[in-house]
Amino acid sequence: MESNFVTHLDIEYNEDVLLMISDEVKYKPFTAKTRLTEEEMRDRFDKSDKKMAQKNFFFDDKNGWLIGETVKGYEEVNRLVEYTKSKLGDVDIRPRFYVQKKDVFVPEHKDIGTECAINILLSDDCAPITYKDFGDIYYKCALINTQETHCVNTDVERILFKLSIMDMKYETAASRLRN
Numbered sequence: 001m002e003s004n005f006v007t008h009l010d011i012e013y014n015e016d017v018l019l020m021i022s023d024e025v026k027y028k029p030f031t032a033k034t035r036l037t038e039e040e041m042r043d044r045f046d047k048s049d050k051k052m053a054q055k056n057f058f059f060d061d062k063n064g065w066l067i068g069e070t071v072k073g074y075e076e077v078n079r080l081v082e083y084t085k086s087k088l089g090d091v092d093i094r095p096r097f098y099v100q101k102k103d104v105f106v107p108e109h110k111d112i113g114t115e116c117a118i119n120i121l122l123s124d125d126c127a128p129i130t131y132k133d134f135g136d137i138y139y140k141c142a143l144i145n146t147q148e149t150h151c152v153n154t155d156v157e158r159i160l161f162k163l164s165i166m167d168m169k170y171e172t173a174a175s176r177l178r179n
């Protein structure tokens with residue numbers, strides 16, 4: 001069922017402002033290598049996921065997938081964080097921007113340390129997220145289950161504002177956001 005993976009959300013946000021902020025943010029390449037040592041990677045993935053972990057570990061396209069985390073102090077970002085907390089309670093939420101360049105393939109993975117996330121796609125044409133156990137799901141603004149194996153293949157530049165939720169399961173967050 002699609003709702004086990006993605007819950008579409010009708011949140012108010014200012015796309016133009018988010019796009020402007022995404023322009024100001026300083027990006028650095030996101031590679032699994034910069035985040036986890038080989039030992040940490042072994043600890044966090046069980047045997048069945050090992051192949052996937054290897055793939056993820058070797059994602060090291062220096063310019064294709066970028067993360068920007070300097071988003072504190074922006075009113076629109078703070079507002080969206082506060083809105084989410086008003087729905088979910090006191091959770092650890094980390095606002096981030098991502099840019100995935102045209103034709104870059106982000107291989108199958110589960111997000112590291114992130115249970116679920118509210119994703120807002122800021123580009124006009126949005127590539128779908130592809131779940132191993134479901135297939136393609138198109139969305140614009142949605143709660144995403146980041147602990148189900150997924151990948152993203154995009155043929156346009158993909159700009160994403162993401163509120164990473166570190167400590168609440170997808171199912172719990174989804175039911176609270178629906179109300």
Ligand SMILES: [Fe+2]
Pocket residue numbers: 109110111146150
């Ligand atoms: Fe992901």
